[in-house]
Amino acid sequence: MRRWDAIEAYVAVVQEGSFSAAAEKLGVSASHISRRVAELEAHLGTPLIFRTTRSIRLSEAGEQYFQQCHHLLEGFLSAEEQISRQQSEPAGQLKLTCAATFGERFIAPLLPEFMRRYPKLEIELHLSNQLVDLIRDGYDLAIRLGTLEDSSLLARRLCDRREYLCASPDYIERHGIPHTLSELSLHNCLVGTSPTWLFQDRGHRRELRVQGNWRSNSGPAVLSAVQCGLGIAQLPDYYVEPLIERGELISLLTNYRYPHSGVWLVYPKVRQQLPRLKLLCDYLIEAFETLPWRSTARADR
Known part of the structure; x- marks a missing residue:
């Protein structure tokens, strides 16, 4: 054998x-x-x-x-x-996983240029909102959003992100503006992948479980419902900042907005020395510095 x-x-x-x-x-x-x-x-x-x-x-x-x-x-x-x-240009396979909408919108469009730079590399991109086991499932890299759990995995910060509480002008005209977190119970809260929303209340982290008549695991679907005046939602900056700037959505409870959380490049420790993985991580970090929705976050820091 x-x-x-x-x-x-x-x-x-x-x-x-x-x-x-x-x-x-x-x-x-x-x-x-x-x-x-x-x-x-x-x-x-x-x-x-x-x-x-x-x-x-x-x-x-x-x-x-x-x-x-x-x-x-x-x-x-x-x-x-x-x-x-040491002998030739980078070659081999990279297997990635990322949350579906974020991956479709930001990661997938960046990969063709990376492939043109390194044509001997092979990329497999898996888009899913399910958390995978990187080691068990053979992944080289995960792009993960929010707070990371303690683990043996290594991480590099890709960029910052922030959540906005927002509603359409039509909804506000019909139902009014909530002025405190407790008043959210009087409103129709549109729930995404988590029914718990995160805020900062007098310097302390506060998690608030909300309820409403609409729930979806798709960020674009929740955004569409907000734009149609169905209720209030908490959505990330890259969805809503342009709409808020144009007055199509209204930012609510800004005094309770939680500080920036991260978007992370996460990989197993055994992959740390892979040159092709380092090339991809460096490329993504550099590319994210130029994305339009990042400019507002940088200005707010």
């Missing part, structure tokens, strides 16, 4: 979620992957994966083995890439 090939096959099965997907990723047959994993299990004397017709599940030993092998494999690939970088 070629131990390293078997380990690579096993890690691919766990990351891709199936033998067929792992085979496609590595460019071999599914039967080849199955044989390699079976050889590895026989060598170790314990099952690593429990197979069903529709899914796979790791044994306790399989989970421990994956964590160790994943780090070894990443170290090997990182060493290869560093040598390759």
